Each structure stands twice: as C-alpha cells, then as structure tokens.
Amino acid sequence: MTGDDRGAADEPPVVVKIGGAKAVDPAGAVGDVAHLAANGRRVVVVHGGSTVVDETIERLGMEPEYVESASGVTGRFTDADAMEAFTMAMAGKLNTELTARFREAGVDAVGLSGVDGGLLSGPRKSAVRVVEDGKRKIKRGEHSGRIESVNDDLLAGLLADGYTPVVSPPMEGKESDGGVTAVNTDADRAAAAVAGALDADLVLLTDVAGVYADPDDPDTLIESAATPDDLDAVEAAAEGFMGKKVMAATEALSGGSGRVVVADANVRDPIVAALGGEGTTIERSALGDDTDGEHADADTEGETA
Numbered sequence: 197m198t199g200d201d202r203g204a205a206d207e208p209p210v211v212v213k214i215g216g217a218k219a220v221d222p223a224g225a226v227g228d229v230a231h232l233a234a235n236g237r238r239v240v241v242v243h244g245g246s247t248v249v250d251e252t253i254e255r256l257g258m259e260p261e262y263v264e265s266a267s268g269v270t271g272r273f274t275d276a277d278a279m280e281a282f283t284m285a286m287a288g289k290l291n292t293e294l295t296a297r298f299r300e301a302g303v304d305a306v307g308l309s310g311v312d313g314g315l316l317s318g319p320r321k322s323a324v325r326v327v328e329d330g331k332r333k334i335k336r337g338e339h340s341g342r343i344e345s346v347n348d349d350l351l352a353g354l355l356a357d358g359y360t361p362v363v364s365p366p367m368e369g370k371e372s373d374g375g376v377t378a379v380n381t382d383a384d385r386a387a388a389a390v391a392g393a394l395d396a397d398l399v400l401l402t403d404v405a406g407v408y409a410d411p412d413d414p415d416t417l418i419e420s421a422a423t424p425d426d427l428d429a430v431e432a433a434a435e436g437f438m439g440k441k442v443m444a445a446t447e448a449l450s451g452g453s454g455r456v457v458v459a460d461a462n463v464r465d466p467i468v469a470a471l472g473g474e475g476t477t478i479e480r481s482a483l484g485d486d487t488d489g490e491h492a493d494a495d496t497e498g499e500t501a
Contacts, residue, residue: 208454209238209355209396212467213387213444214294216244219403220461222294228467229360230301238355240390241298241305241362244383245290246272252285253278263326263335269439271340273324274380279339282380283366287311291364298362306359310343310367311378315351316386318344320369320379341369341379343386346393363390384444392451399470400441401461406476407442409433420477424484430476442478449480 212229214222222243229239249272250260258281261273274282287309295307310316323336354361365386369379384400391398407430409416421430427446434442438458445456459466459475469475 207237209240209394210399210467210471211240211242211387211391211394211396211448211453212399213384213401214241214243215400215402215461216246216248216290216383217403218247220401222297222461224464224466225401225461226297226301226303228465229298230303231465232467233303233360239360240351240355240394240396241294241360242383242387242390243290243294243362243364245286245364248290249282249285252281252289256281263324263328266325266327266332268327269443270436271382271440272380273326273335274339275337276339279366279378279380283378286364287366287378291362295362298360303360304358305362306354307362307364309364309378310381310386311376313347313350314345314368315347315363316343316345316365316367316381316389317347317370318342318367320371320377339369339377339379341367341381343367343381343389346389348390348393351390351394382440382444384441385447388444388448388453388456389451391448391453391456395452395454397471398445398448398453398456399467400444400456400458401466401470402437402441402458403461404438405460405463405474406458407433407438411435411438418476419473420479421482422479423482424486427478427482427484430478430482445478446483446486449478449483450486453480455479 253260263273291307295305298305318341320341324338326335365381366378367381369377407418421427448456456478457470457475459470
C-alpha cells in the first residue's frame, strides 16, 4: 500500500464511484476503502450496477431498453416493470452484497439507497426526449429523476461517527402531486452530486485507465485537465460511456468538488493510485468561469453503469 496518510482526517472526504460493468472488479476498491478509513480518511462509496440490472430484467422475461437522448447520449429507459427490477437489483442485491464485503474487510459500512432519508432527491421525470429512427420523439412512462438536493447532513453525521456510507440508486423522485416515487438516476451523476455537496474529491473507477485522446491508442492517456482548453480536449475525446463520466466530473466540480479522477478499478490499490495521480485528473480550475454546470445534459438521468 502506498500513499502518505498523515493528516487524513483533515483532508477532504473522498467519494468513490464503483462502476457496475462486469469488467469492473471491486476487490481493490474494497481494500483501499478499508485502508483509507482505518487511517482516518472519510469515504463515501457510490455504486452502479448496469450488468446486474440487465440480468435481472432478463430473468423476469423482459428486455433491457436503452434510448438515445436528443443530444446523442445513450441511457436506460426505465418503465414501471424495469423500475421494479432496477430496485431489486440495486438497492436489494448489489447494495447489500457490497456493504457486506466492506464490513468483512473491517469497514463500518452502512448501506443506503438514495430514497433513505431523502439522501438523493429531485423531481421525477415521466417523459424523455429521444431519437428513434432519426426522428425526435417524446417517450412516456419513464421513471427517472434529476438530483436537485443531497442530504449532506445525513452523510456528514455518519462520517463523523466513523461510518462509511455505501450509496446506491434509486433516488427519491418527487411527483407533481406531492407524492414520492423511487426512480432511476445515473450512478456517476449521483456520485457527482454527493461529492459536490461534501466538497469532496471524487474518484470514478471504471474498466479503463482514464480518458484517452485516441481510445484505440493506449499511449494517449490524458493525465490531467487544469484549464478550460484542457477540459474541452477531454470532452472531445470522451466517447460513449466515458462522455457521461466527464459530464459527471463537471457537475461535481461545479457543485464544490476540488478534483475528479477517472481511473482504472482493476489496478493494484486503485483509489490510492488515483489520488496519487494515476488516471485522468480534472481540476476545478478547468471549469474557468463555467461554475453553473453548463456542460450538463438534462436528458440523461438514467443509470447505465
């Protein structure tokens, strides 16, 4: 294990997002969280679960449905049946299993969904703008939401008492009639909201080493972005799922996070390595004057990874 942990309690919290793709092995992250927590660093874990959600939907005799937003970003379409499977997989299975793994490693982990205590809250979106066969359409029956508030007092209290929150979608979706519904939200953007609310560093762990200028050339890793021009280059290079991670990074920085690192979950000591400079680090200075999240896309709330 590397890294200097002196004064860890005085450092900003770390929010770690563990990806939900099958290629992401959480073992290294579990060990690192245990190490950091034992040395006084406050850590919040947020996890995705796209693979298990898809498998659960298929076991229930349905097909996962993905749609393209008007801006070209692909996300999950979550109707009522898919939402039931989503909740079973994320809050029921994955969050419980991951919390158990952390506790086995000596971490005083507490599993939470975004609904618990209104941890992640915002308006439900029941219709989305999509592109099908080259035409823009309104698709109704959606169960997703945009996070507008984070119960940071709940998280701060748990952290102060020595607990490590392990957070999972769904979020609390507020209906126009005052009701509350559990709805889908993208786990990267959930992690971004939490990091912003806590003024925390954010580590987005995935199955690649970071953002590449040329995704087909492993020698083109973009190691850092500290200026608006640097951020433009990162955004231009981010393809597919990586585009959402960069979007989440800008949202975290706009919300108050000091830095965001996109890094490989499958290397040794992945979180410590990311905080030490591995991966792609995006600094808050890269936003320039854009501190209001203008890079965000309102049509991509649904979880994909």
